[in-house]
Amino acid sequence: MERIFGRPIVTQEEMRARIRELGKQITTDYTGKDFVLVGVLKGAYAFYADLARAIGIPMRVDFLMVTSDGSRAKTSRKVRMVTELTEDIKGKDVLLVEDIVDSGLTAQYLVKTLTKKKPRSIKVCTLLSKPDRRTIDVAIDYVGFKIPNKYVVGYGLDYQQKYRNLPYLAVLDMEGDAG
Numbered sequence: 001m002e003r004i005f006g007r008p009i010v011t012q013e014e015m016r017a018r019i020r021e022l023g024k025q026i027t028t029d030y031t032g033k034d035f036v037l038v039g040v041l042k043g044a045y046a047f048y049a050d051l052a053r054a055i056g057i058p059m060r061v062d063f064l065m066v067t068s069d070g071s072r073a074k075t076s077r078k079v080r081m082v083t084e085l086t087e088d089i090k091g092k093d094v095l096l097v098e099d100i101v102d103s104g105l106t107a108q109y110l111v112k113t114l115t116k117k118k119p120r121s122i123k124v125c126t127l128l129s130k131p132d133r134r135t136i137d138v139a140i141d142y143v144g145f146k147i148p149n150k151y152v153v154g155y156g157l158d159y160q161q162k163y164r165n166l167p168y169l170a171v172l173d174m175e176g177d178a179g
């Protein structure tokens with residue numbers, strides 16, 4: 001599989017180093033807080049597992065799953081939560097862990113939805129951000145890597161549910177926009 005993609009745009013070593021830095025920063029920022037790390041499945045699973053182990057304070061772990069109906073290119077896309085949290089986040093400091101913030105729709109929807117459960121704070125950490133594709137102005141507190149407007153796979157990210165297990169980030173070589 002690795003041969004299909006050629007050179008990674010972010011290598012395993014670069015991922016590891018950056019995630020270690022993010023973990024240190026988050027450790028500093030959340031020390032003494034009632035901390036819940038919430039992973040957004042499926043895309044964030046690989047990043048989440050590495051990030052959680054780079055954070056040196058006690059935490060609760062939880063997950064939710066989202067899907068979006070319709071093409072990635074359409075602004076009419078509807079984001080839905082298909083699996084709910086199991087932890088009660090009321091009064092807690094929540095950090096959402098995302099694979100990628102693209103248009104910003106998913107992050108905005110999740111912050112809005114989880115805010116109704118009255119956490120003490122809610123912030124967003126994403127492995128990747130494509131600032132050029134942002135159509136929704138949503139605050140992102142921690143960003144692993146800013147990447148250009150290219151469709152990427154690996155390290156949790158998929159193309160039609162495949163390539164999530166690629167151990168580095170690669171650009172998917174294809175014409176047009178991946179749906």
Ligand code: IMP
Nearest residue numbers: 101102103104105106150151152157158
């Ligand atoms: P949003 O547009 O910010 O809501 O991002 C929606 C979702 O699109 C992300 O959580 C990813 O699952 C997916 N996505 C966006 N860009 C890429 C990419 O380059 N590769 C794989 N998935 C992507």
Ligand code: MG
Nearest residue numbers: 043157158159
């Ligand atoms: Mg996806």
